[in-house]
Amino acid sequence: MKKFVFPIIAGTFATLTIGVLAYLGSITNSVLWLMAPFGATVVLVFGVPKSPRAQPKNVIFGHLLTAFIGVLFVEYVGVAPWSLAIATGLAVTIMLLTNTTHPPAGANPMVIMLAGQSWAFLFNPVLIGACVIVGLGLILNKLRTSYFESSD
DSSP, rough: HHHHHHHHHHHHHHHHHHHHHHHHHTTOOOOOTTOOOHHHHHHIIITTEEEEGGHHHHHHHHHHHHHHHHHHHHTTTTOOOHHHHHHHHHHHHHHHHHHOOOGGGGGHHHHHHHHHHTTTIIIIIIHHHHHHHHHHHHHHHHHHHHHHHTTT
16 A cells, blocks of 8 residues: 555645645746746655755755856856856756755756846745755655654
C-alpha cells in the first residue's frame, strides 16, 4: 500500500504547490509567481526529497544564484546565442562551487534572459516561489516521515 501512497501524496503536494503559486499570481494579476523550472523543482522536492539536489539550501540558493546570473546578463551583457551559453555555463559553475546544485535552476539564466526579466524577478517569483516550494516540502516530509515511520 505504501508503494502507491508515496507517489499520490507527492503528486498532490506538487499540485497544491503549483496551485498556490498560480493562485497568488491570479489574485495579484501577475504571472510572476511561476516560472517553468519550478515544475522540475517540485519533482525533486516532493518526489525524491532525500536527494542532495532537493534540499532547501540547494533549491533556494540554486534558483537565486542562477537567476541573478540571468538578470545580470540581461542588464549588462545582452541576450545572444553566445551569452545564453556563457550564462548557463556560469550558472552551473557557480552552483557547483557553492555546493548549491539544483538541476532545474540550470534553466533560469535562459528563461530570464529570453523573457528579458529585471532585478525584481529575483524576489518574485524566484525567492518567494522557491521558499513556498521548500516550505510545503518541509510540511510534506514531516507528514511523510510520521506516516511511514509510524506504520512500520
